[in-house]
Amino acid sequence: MRRERQPCVYILASGKCGTLYIGVTSDLLARLHQHREGLIEGFTSRYGVVRLVRFEMFDDMANAILREKQLKKWNRDWKLNLVESDNPGWVDLAEGFGFAPTIPKR
Numbered sequence: 522m523r524r525e526r527q528p529c530v531y532i533l534a535s536g537k538c539g540t541l542y543i544g545v546t547s548d549l550l551a552r553l554h555q556h557r558e559g560l561i562e563g564f565t566s567r568y569g570v571v572r573l574v575r576f577e578m579f580d581d582m583a584n585a586i587l588r589e590k591q592l593k594k595w596n597r598d599w600k601l602n603l604v605e606s607d608n609p610g611w612v613d614l615a616e617g618f619g620f621a622p623t624i625p626k627r
Contacts, residue, residue, distance in 0.1 A: 528585035530592065532575040532604060535568055537611040541600055542570045545589040549576060553615050557623070572623055573615040574604045 526547040533542040533556060542565050546552040553573060559566045579585040592600065604611065616622055 528579040528582040530577045530579070530585050530589045531573060532592075532600070533565060533570045534572050534574045534604070534611065535570045536572065538601060540568045540570050541597070541604075543589055543592050543600075545582075545585050547582060550618055553618065553620060557615070557620060572611070572613040574608050574611055574613070576614065 527549075528545070528547050529549045530543065530545050531549060531552070533544070534540065544552065555561045556565050557571045565571065577585075577588060579588065592603075595603075608614065613620075613623055
């Protein structure tokens with residue numbers, strides 16, 4: 522059975538108020554798997570940024586990319602406030618999709 526793809530902007534963190542990463546994908550679950558298994562070389566694997574702390578779904582990729590670019594321009598405090606507005610405990614939302622818990626970085 523094939524999953525339907527849906528554009529999504531997501532924010533990963535290394536832990537509460539830790540290192541942040543903002544990305545865009547058309548398949549959130551597959552991308553989370555890649556990040557959590559270290560299959561994507563670079564920033565997220567180097568700094569252990571694998572906890573899903575926020576995501577926003579979109580109807581089309583163009584709007585998702587616009588939102589990703591907007592968020593990447595924001596200062597750090599705005600990004601932290603955005604995460605805490607919906608996820609004040611910095612819960613790893615990927616666990617709700619069936620992913621195993623991660624050990625938070627400090």
